[in-house]
Amino acid sequence: MPPGPRYTSFVVLLLAAACDPDRGAQLERTAAEREAAFAERTTEVRAAGVADRPVARWELPGALSEVSGLAIAPDGRLFAHGDETGDLFEIDYRSGIVVKRFSLGPDDVTADFEALAIRGSTFWLLTSRGRLYEFEEGRNGERVPYRTAEPPVGEDCEEFEGMTVDGDALVIACKKARKAFGGALHLYRWPVGSRSAERIEVPADSIRARMPEWEEFSASGITRRDDTGTFILVAGPEQGYLEVSAEGRIIVARALPADHGQPEGVAWTSDGMLFIADEATGRTAAVTIYPEPLR
Amino acid sequence: MAFFTRMMDLATGGSESPVRRLLVYYAFLVLVTTVLVRVFPPANVLFAGERLEEAIVIPQLLNDGLASGTPLAMLGETDLSPRLQSVLTTFVVMIGALFLMLPVSWVYMAVRRSTGYAQSIVQTMLVLPIVVAGVVLVVRNSLALAFSLAAIMAGVRFRNNLRDPRDTVFIFLSIGVGLAAGVQALTIAAVLSLVFNVLILTIWRTNFGRSPLNLAPRAGWAEPLETLIDTADARAIPDRDLVLSLTPEKADALAERFARVRDMLGGGDGKSKKPRYNGVLKVTVSDEAAGRAAVEPVLKELTKRYHLDGVETAEGRPLALYYLVRVRKKAADDVVSAILGCGGDAIQGAEFEIATKDDATRP
Numbered sequence: 001m002p003p004g005p006r007y008t009s010f011v012v013l014l015l016a017a018a019c020d021p022d023r024g025a026q027l028e029r030t031a032a033e034r035e036a037a038f039a040e041r042t043t044e045v046r047a048a049g050v051a052d053r054p055v056a057r058w059e060l061p062g063a064l065s066e067v068s069g070l071a072i073a074p075d076g077r078l079f080a081h082g083d084e085t086g087d088l089f090e091i092d093y094r095s096g097i098v099v100k101r102f103s104l105g106p107d108d109v110t111a112d113f114e115a116l117a118i119r120g121s122t123f124w125l126l127t128s129r130g131r132l133y134e135f136e137e138g139r140n141g142e143r144v145p146y147r148t149a150e151p152p153v154g155e156d157c158e159e160f161e162g163m164t165v166d167g168d169a170l171v172i173a174c175k176k177a178r179k180a181f182g183g184a185l186h187l188y189r190w191p192v193g194s195r196s197a198e199r200i201e202v203p204a205d206s207i208r209a210r211m212p213e214w215e216e217f218s219a220s221g222i223t224r225r226d227d228t229g230t231f232i233l234v235a236g237p238e239q240g241y242l243e244v245s246a247e248g249r250i251i252v253a254r255a256l257p258a259d260h261g262q263p264e265g266v267a268w269t270s271d272g273m274l275f276i277a278d279e280a281t282g283r284t285a286a287v288t289i290y291p292e293p294l295r
Numbered sequence: 296m297a298f299f300t301r302m303m304d305l306a307t308g309g310s311e312s313p314v315r316r317l318l319v320y321y322a323f324l325v326l327v328t329t330v331l332v333r334v335f336p337p338a339n340v341l342f343a344g345e346r347l348e349e350a351i352v353i354p355q356l357l358n359d360g361l362a363s364g365t366p367l368a369m370l371g372e373t374d375l376s377p378r379l380q381s382v383l384t385t386f387v388v389m390i391g392a393l394f395l396m397l398p399v400s401w402v403y404m405a406v407r408r409s410t411g412y413a414q415s416i417v418q419t420m421l422v423l424p425i426v427v428a429g430v431v432l433v434v435r436n437s438l439a440l441a442f443s444l445a446a447i448m449a450g451v452r453f454r455n456n457l458r459d460p461r462d463t464v465f466i467f468l469s470i471g472v473g474l475a476a477g478v479q480a481l482t483i484a485a486v487l488s489l490v491f492n493v494l495i496l497t498i499w500r501t502n503f504g505r506s507p508l509n510l511a512p513r514a515g516w517a518e519p520l521e522t523l524i525d526t527a528d529a530r531a532i533p534d535r536d537l538v539l540s541l542t543p544e545k546a547d548a549l550a551e552r553f554a555r556v557r558d559m560l561g562g563g564d565g566k567s568k569k570p571r572y573n574g575v576l577k578v579t580v581s582d583e584a585a586g587r588a589a590v591e592p593v594l595k596e597l598t599k600r601y602h603l604d605g606v607e608t609a610e611g612r613p614l615a616l617y618y619l620v621r622v623r624k625k626a627a628d629d630v631v632s633a634i635l636g637c638g639g640d641a642i643q644g645a646e647f648e649i650a651t652k653d654d655a656t657r658p
Contacts, residue, residue: 030356057360096357286360 031095038094042273046291052257055273056289058096064089065280069116069125069163069221070265070287072275073137078267079123080277080287081116085109086125086133086146088116093275093289104135105143115163115221115265117170124170126163132170153188153197156181161264162222162233166246168192171200173219173233183207183216187231187248202248210253214238221266221277225293232293234263234276241294252295259288268293313405313496317398321489324394328481341387342481384479385432392424392476395488396469402492403465406499411459420465424473431477556604556619572602572619574627574649578634578642579613585641586616593637597630598622613643622649 041055060067066083073079078093086104091097103109104125111133115126125133130153135146153160153172162173166189174186183204190197207217220236225243230251233242239260243252256263256276265277274290306319332339400417407413434441457463468491475484498504541549556575576594580586583606594601599621607615622630627649634645 027356034359054361058357059360060357091357096359098355098357284358284360288360 027097031092031097034095034097042291051290051292051295053290054257054259054288055291056093056096057259058091058093058287058289060277060280060285060287061098063087065285066264067277067279067285067287068114068161068264070223070267070275070277071116071118071123071164072223072267072269073118074120076269076271078275078287079116079118080265081113081125083113083279084111086111086113088123088125088138091287093273093287100140102138102140102142102144104133104146106145109133109146114161115172117163117165119165124163126160126172128159128161128175130157130160130172151188151190151197152195153190154199156199157186157188161218161220162266164222164224164231166224171222171224171231172197173222173231175218175220185217185219185233185242185244185248187222187244200244200246200248202242202244202250206250207242207253210250211238211240211255214240217242220262220264223266223268225268226270227272232266232268232274234260234266236262236264236279239263243293252293254294256294313402314493317402317489317492317496320398321485324485338387341384341391341479385429388428388432388476388479388481389425391481392428392473392484393421395472395476395481395484396421396424398492399465399468399472399488402495406495407461411462413458413462416457416462416465420469423466423469424476427470427473428477431474570621570650572600572621574620574622574630574647575604576601576618576620576630576634576648577646578616578618579644580616580641581613581643582641583614583616586614589637589641590616590618590634593630593633594618594620597626597633624649 038056045053045055060080064080064082067080068083069081071079077099078091079088080091081088086109087101088103089101090099092099111131112128113125113133114128117124117126121136123135123137125135127133130151132149132151133146134149135144138144151170151172153174155178157174157177159174159176160172161175164171169189169191172188172190174188177184177186181201181204185202185204185207187200187202188197189200202217204216207214214235216238217233217240218235218237219233219242221234223232224230225232229246231244231246233244234240234256235242239256239262241252241254241256242250244250260276260278261283262279262281263276264279265275267275269275272292274293275287276290277285277287279285303316303319306323310316328342332342400420403417403420404412407416457466468487471487472484475481475487578586578590580590587603591601601618601620603616604619605617607617620630627647630647631645635642
């Protein structure tokens with residue numbers, strides 16, 4: 001069938017219907033609108049002085065439905081990762097746009113990743129068994145080389161789920177310590193590369209004294225407040241929120257606001273924003289942003 | 296329908312070319328779609344396939360969980376309520392799937408009208424994509440809903456064997472169009488439908504893939520021979536290519552030879568009580584004289600009687616001696632081994648076929 005003018009015009013018409021050259025510009029417009037709305041809402045909520053009111057909640061895509069960790073880079077960018085693969089996502093938290101994604105490589109890396117920490121340009125992913133994956137930040141779509149390490153945290157903890165940076169050290173939160181410890185919360189402060197880690201213990205009694213309904217506090221995420229030097233922790237099973245001092249003294253213990261199904265990650269920015277990531281359990285996975293730490 | 300046909304005649308200048316009429320139909324759909332998107336821009340999301348992109352790649356723009364407290368808006372940015380959006384989206388998606396499957400059903404009716412036409416397939420083709428699109432709209436990106444759907448489908452357990460693989464292709468297309476419509480990629484569904492139709496029509500018009508042995512001039516002759524290759528019949532000839540390669544002259548020659556063999560064997564007329572011969576022995580030899588010298592003493596010993604019926608020579612193939620033999624059934628098994636064992640380099644192979652009561656036993 002020779003492509004006569006009628007058929008050519010038909011094909012052109014079909015292609016014209018499918019094309020959308022305006023899409024990139026539309027994304028930029030949406031980002032600008034969202035950033036303005038974010039700033040306005042942050043100001044409004046801070047002025048109202050209601051810490052429990054989120055300023056944004058970004059629902060995460062399928063690849064992050066099992067979001068396990070959050071971390072803030074020194075320049076204030078938010079990173080998140082999933083549970084099973086070594087894929088990292090940078091999210092512009094003001095506009096809810098996924099800026100980039102990079103992966104551990106060169107081949108797919110699968111492990112039970114539970115926490116992320118960033119210091120300078122160095123990233124660490126932690127598995128539930130306490131293995132560290134260290135790597136540098138990659139460009140969008142890039143696969144980055146990595147090396148692994150085993151922090152000397154001993155055999156007292158059966159499962160790790162949180163990690164944050166404290167100066168030159170990594171602070172690793174134990175979700176489930178051995179039964180002999182009677183439900184105490186253990187944090188391990190490990191100066192990176194050293195041969196030993198300091199254990200910070202939050203006694204079970206002190207936790208129960210503040211929150212009697214908690215048998216223990218199964219930490220699933222931890223972050224450090226640079227302004228006070230304290231640690232903020234969240235717990236999935238208890239849907240709990242805890243702020244403890246560097247010595248393990250409890251400062252805040254409370255239940256999370258009702259909208260959190262299964263908190264798995266927490267992060268804090270130097271301008272006071274608090275981020276809590278929830279895995280998708282009966283609802284969409286999301287990152288919720290509060291204007292300041294919970295009280 | 297008459298109005299539609301008149302419009303189609305008008306648009307195609309009365310052309311009966313199915314391809315031309317189809318292209319006009321699709322052009323009409325594109326026109327309607329373009330007008331719809333111009334008048335109501337948010338509807339563009341139903342055609343652009345953005346939802347499909349969200350399902351298979353990481354979307355750049357995350358959904359604002361505080362803004363609406365509802366699932367992702369189905370249409371683009373619009374003032375319509377989410378419920379109305381949902382209704383409109385479902386309606387457009389289903390109507391779109393139907394309009395894209397209509398031409399497929401016409402093509403099916405055209406290409407299958409002579410053989411294997413099934414009205415149920417036509418009706419299924421129209422309804423199935425609508426159902427699939429509806430299911431996909433319900434499931435969306437929810438893994439839990441997808442698993443629930445799989446469980447429900449497993450419970451329903453509907454199964455149907457389609458007679459012709461070509462019907463299966465039409466059903467697959469229905470599912471494909473339904474899926475594309477369900478993920479709001481009606482453009483993909485349209486291209487799928489268009490390319491499929493043009494391809495099927497082309498294959499049909501050119502009779503592409505026909506058997507090279509079933510050439511048109513011989514088609515009339517080959518048809519009666521088809522009965523010889525009925526696989527359900529134990530007496531049938533298993534080599535389909537052999538049967539269909541016969542020209543009328545070859546078939547006549549073969550029939551004459553069969554008749555002569557039957558006369559020699561006897562018993563075929565229903566009058567003789569006992570056939571004179573009850574088996575055919577084929578011996579391949581390198582040399583006729585040496586072969587006969589080796590074979591015939593064995594036949595003298597093992598058979599009641601034998602007769603050299605023919606010597607087949609063909610360039611590039613070994614010489615074949617055909618013997619009609621009368622042999623006791625108990626000795627039938629020994630004939631081939633005895634021939635092969637009788638020796639000499641002259642014997643290259645032997646095959647023996649013995650007639651039984653049902654004429655179907657091979658020793």
